[in-house]
Amino acid sequence: MNLENNLAFAKAQDEADELKDFRNQFLFPKHNEKEFIYLCGNSLGLQPKVAREVLGKQLDNWANYAVEGWFDGDEPWMFYHKELKKLMAPIVGALPEEVCPMNTLTVNLHLLMVSFYQPESRRFKIIMEGGAFPSDQYAIESQVRFHGFDPKEAIIEVFPRDGEDILRTEDIIAKIEENADEIALVLFGGINYYTGQWYDMQAITKAGHDIGAIVGWDLAHAAGNVPVKLHHWDVDFACWCSYKYQNSGPGGISGIFVHQKHFGNAGLNRFAGWWGYQENKRFKMEKGFVAEAGADGWQISCTQVMPMALYHASLQIFEKAGFMVPLREKSIALTSYLEFVIGEVNKDLGFEQYKIITPKNPNARGAQLSIIAKEKGKQIFDGLVENHILGDWREPDVIRLSPIPLYNSFEDIYLTGQALLSVTKEVLNSN
Structure with a gap:
């Protein structure tokens, strides 16, 4: 597939995604009333919406059965x-x-x-x-x-x-x-x-x-x-x-x-x-x-x-x-698109500001790219957070971004690339 760094392409991939509706089964954190693009599932996965219900059911069992809950109930x-x-x-x-x-x-x-x-x-x-x-x-x-x-x-x-x-x-x-x-x-x-x-x-x-x-x-x-x-x-x-x-x-x-x-x-x-x-x-x-x-x-x-x-x-x-087979197929596609988008950011900047240290071979990586930011990495990471992109930071210079097939989309990846480019230009030109 020829990848394209535009919103229409990302939306088309999402429309064709057989797993797209699973995104609606999770709760996304917010910043200033706006949902984050959440790319930190490699550190803590999102809360399933049904979590409160299943936990409540067990609290009800505790309330209704007490010690007999070990043997009674559904x-x-x-x-x-x-x-x-x-x-x-x-x-x-x-x-x-x-x-x-x-x-x-x-x-x-x-x-x-x-x-x-x-x-x-x-x-x-x-x-x-x-x-x-x-x-x-x-x-x-x-x-x-x-x-x-x-x-x-x-x-x-x-x-x-x-x-x-x-x-x-x-x-x-x-x-x-x-x-x-x-x-x-x-x-x-x-x-x-x-x-x-x-x-x-x-x-x-x-x-x-x-x-x-x-x-x-x-x-x-x-x-x-x-x-x-x-x-x-x-x-x-x-x-x-x-x-x-x-x-x-x-x-x-x-x-x-x-x-x-x-x-x-x-x-x-x-x-x-x-x-x-x-x-x-x-x-x-x-x-x-x-x-x-x-x-x-x-x-x-x-x-x-x-x-x-x-x-x-x-x-x-x-x-x-469907467990791991369909999830893995989407994961490879999402991570490959993220890799492509980061490459486009470097092209637009005119130099390699971001070096991906995660293996290029999809068979040697999962749903994560670790990216060395060669200049002002922590400032750029903080700028991404302010722009509602939440990955995680690892000292001294690595940003980890993890697109999760259950709840991330191709549009998430495209918008992350746009935010990364914008924030990078702002930070690098600030002095």
């Missing part, structure tokens, strides 16, 4: 998580029994590392991407120390080559093979939060398994964004938050994945709790932990009903949209 809390499992599984390419909603992301990362990071005297190292989100860095450092190792020796970070912004898959695999006898765990983010690079998860998982390591993924920026196939790719474990691309609200509940091949492994450590105990015997209150089958056996505390209700509201929208 959706007894005791089994509520099972409704979510059926909808979570298609989003991450898993079997329903391999996923479970519980806790928050970094808590789940710790719990899964208890099971899957089992260092030995020689094979004790963890390999990860350099520049991972701080929570991952802190979790891994503390796990390494807990096992009595020095993070400087036990953690291998892979960085881009000098002068490059993204990691090459061959460099990751080479580093895994170089340390083949010492790596216990390969643990990457599915998509790097800063650059927006989607790593070749299948190739990296295979490389880790080829050297005898366990492979896990933090899908904070991947789940609900790109089509992952955790079961098919033979991933050992994964976890994600649901408040970014999956619109479950600030601090929303997390999800975990454990491949079914590990269900019968009695040698796995785990931190146990009552809710992970065998369901049909849970209320016998017996000593000696016996895990519930599947990923549910990693639960510790009882179901978080209100956060699950908000997540459930969004998951049902995903189901109506």
